Amino acid sequence: MSTYLVKRLTYMIIILFAASLLIFCLYAFTPGDFISGNLKLSPERKEELRQIYGLNKPVLERYAIWMKNAFHGNFGYSLAQQKPVLQLFNEYIWNSFLLAIVSTFFTWLISVIIGVIAAYKQYSLFDSLIMVIIFAAMSIPSFFIGLLLIKGFAVDLKWLPPGGMTTTGSNATGLAYVKEVIQHMALPVMVMTLLSLGSLTRYFRSNMIDVIKQDYIRTARAKGLKERKVLFTHALRNALLPAITLVGFELPGLFGGSLIIEKIFNWPGIGQLYMSSFSSRDYPLLMGFTMFIAILTVIGTLLSDLLYKLADPRVKL
Numbered sequence: 001m002s003t004y005l006v007k008r009l010t011y012m013i014i015i016l017f018a019a020s021l022l023i024f025c026l027y028a029f030t031p032g033d034f035i036s037g038n039l040k041l042s043p044e045r046k047e048e049l050r051q052i053y054g055l056n057k058p059v060l061e062r063y064a065i066w067m068k069n070a071f072h073g074n075f076g077y078s079l080a081q082q083k084p085v086l087q088l089f090n091e092y093i094w095n096s097f098l099l100a101i102v103s104t105f106f107t108w109l110i111s112v113i114i115g116v117i118a119a120y121k122q123y124s125l126f127d128s129l130i131m132v133i134i135f136a137a138m139s140i141p142s143f144f145i146g147l148l149l150i151k152g153f154a155v156d157l158k159w160l161p162p163g164g165m166t167t168t169g170s171n172a173t174g175l176a177y178v179k180e181v182i183q184h185m186a187l188p189v190m191v192m193t194l195l196s197l198g199s200l201t202r203y204f205r206s207n208m209i210d211v212i213k214q215d216y217i218r219t220a221r222a223k224g225l226k227e228r229k230v231l232f233t234h235a236l237r238n239a240l241l242p243a244i245t246l247v248g249f250e251l252p253g254l255f256g257g258s259l260i261i262e263k264i265f266n267w268p269g270i271g272q273l274y275m276s277s278f279s280s281r282d283y284p285l286l287m288g289f290t291m292f293i294a295i296l297t298v299i300g301t302l303l304s305d306l307l308y309k310l311a312d313p314r315v316k317l
Contacts, residue, residue, distance in 0.1 A: 008302055008305075012298045012299075012302065015298055016294060016295065016298060019291070019294040020063075020067060020070075020291060020294075021063060023287055023290050023291055023294065024059075024062075024063045024066060024287060025059065025063070027283040027286060027287050028059045028062065028063075028283075029059070030281075030283070032281055033055065033281050033283055034079040034080055034280055034281045034282050034283070035049050035050055035053075035055065035079065037280075037281050053077070053079070066287075070291075073086065074086070075284070075287070075288035075291070076284030076285075076287065076288060077284060078277075078282055078284055078285045079282060079284070080276075080277065080280040080282040080285070081273075081282070081285070085284055085285050085288040086288075088270075088273065088285065089270065089288070089289075089292070092268060092269055092270040092272075092273050093269070093270045095165060095267065095268050095269040095270075096258055096262065096267075096269035096270045096271055098181075098185065099185060099188055099189060099192065099258055099261070099262070099267060099269060100192070100253075100258060102185065102189050103188075103189045103192035103193045103196070103258075104196075104250060106189065106193045107192075107193050107196040107197055107200060108200065110193070110197060110201075111197055111200040111201040111203075111204050112204055112236070112240075114130055114201050114204075114205075115200075115201050115202075115203070115204025115205040115207075115208055116204065116208055116231055116232065116235075116236060116239075118130050118131075118201070118205045119204075119205045119206075119207075119208030119209045119212060120208070120212070120227075120231060122209060130201070131202075134197070134198040134201055134202060135198065137194050137195065137197060137198045138195075138198035138199065142191060142195055142260050142261060142264075143260055143264055145191050145194060145195070146187070146188070146191045146260075146261060146264040146265065147264065149187050149190060149191060150162045150163075150187065150264075150265075153187060154187070160183055160184075160186050160187055161183055161184050161187075162187075162265070163184070163187075163264075163265040163266035163267070164184055164265075164266050164267070164268075165181060165184050165185070165267060165268050166180050166181065166184060167180060167184075184267075185267075187265060188258070188261050188262070188264075188265045188267055191261055191264075191265075192258060192261055200243075200246075203242075203243060203246070204239060204243065207239040207240075207242055207243065208231075208235060208236070208239045210239075211235045211238050211239045212231070212235050214238075216234065217230060217234060217235055220234050241308065241312055244304055244307050244308045245304050245308065246304070247300060247303060247304040247307060249297075249300065250300065251296045251297070251299065251300030251303070252293045252296040252297045252300060258271045259271035259272075259274060259275055260275075262275075263275050270289065273285070274286070274289050277289075
């Protein structure tokens with residue numbers, strides 16, 4: 001195990017170095033930046049700022065400086081927000097994490113239950129209805145679902161607030177604040193769950209169909225075990241093994257999958273900040289967030305391999 005971890009960590013470092021160079025060059029060679037696009041600055045002031053922030057240096061030299069600072073926990077300074085990039089991450093990323101972790105929990109819970117029942121009742125009316133709903137949810141754009149839910153639950157029924165994280169001007173604390181946040185996050189969580197539910201439910205359904213045809217499932221039924229125990233204890237445990245590989249993609253998806261949703265519901269998360277940075281060409285923030293997603297991706301793939309080994313000791317790393 002230790003040898004495997006050393007090799008994987010070495011590969012991860014190499015991959016991250018290559019990714020950092022690609023990310024930096026991608027934004028460095030993109031025409032324009034925050035300073036050149038600011039019409040309020042005089043040409044003299046623009047040149048002065050470019051010298052202060054080192055934007056007039058060669059690309060490789062700027063990359064070396066950026067990487068050196070990154071090793072010390074400094075991913076640059078956001079010119080648009082006038083704050084360090086890591087400080088902005090700390091202010092916004094936990095809001096995105098709250099949305100993502102709750103929607104992921106409901107997505108996996110509902111997908112497992114529906115996938116098992118649909119596989120058990122294959123080709124039934126329930127299975128056909130579920131597949132139609134799944135394909136419909138996968139084919140409808142996220143912004144349309146979001147606007148539709150806002151129209152229904154916020155405008156017409158007035159059950160839930162249309163956006164934001166708290167009510168404007170609210171000074172709620174304690175349980176009142178928690179209740180307010182839950183009410184505001186209900187709609188974006190519903191949209192994110194619906195968008196992720198389709199593919200994951202199909203995945204569990206197909207895995208369960210393959211597993212329940214195995215000999216050991218027929219043996220468990222022949223021993224007189226209850227069908228619920230056969231499905232959720234014996235079959236589901238083995239059907240979950242291939243799904244563990246999806247964990248590697250879930251980790252970066254926690255922060256990268258809610259960009260449009262946060263914009264629609266005006267949720268103060270890192271996704272909305274990332275989207276607004278494009279219009280202002282705030283490249284330090286864009287580079288920092290993209291590098292953060294790259295780090296989460298390589299960590300997620302390592303975790304998925306280790307979890308697969310723990311779940312199935314027969315697997316060799």
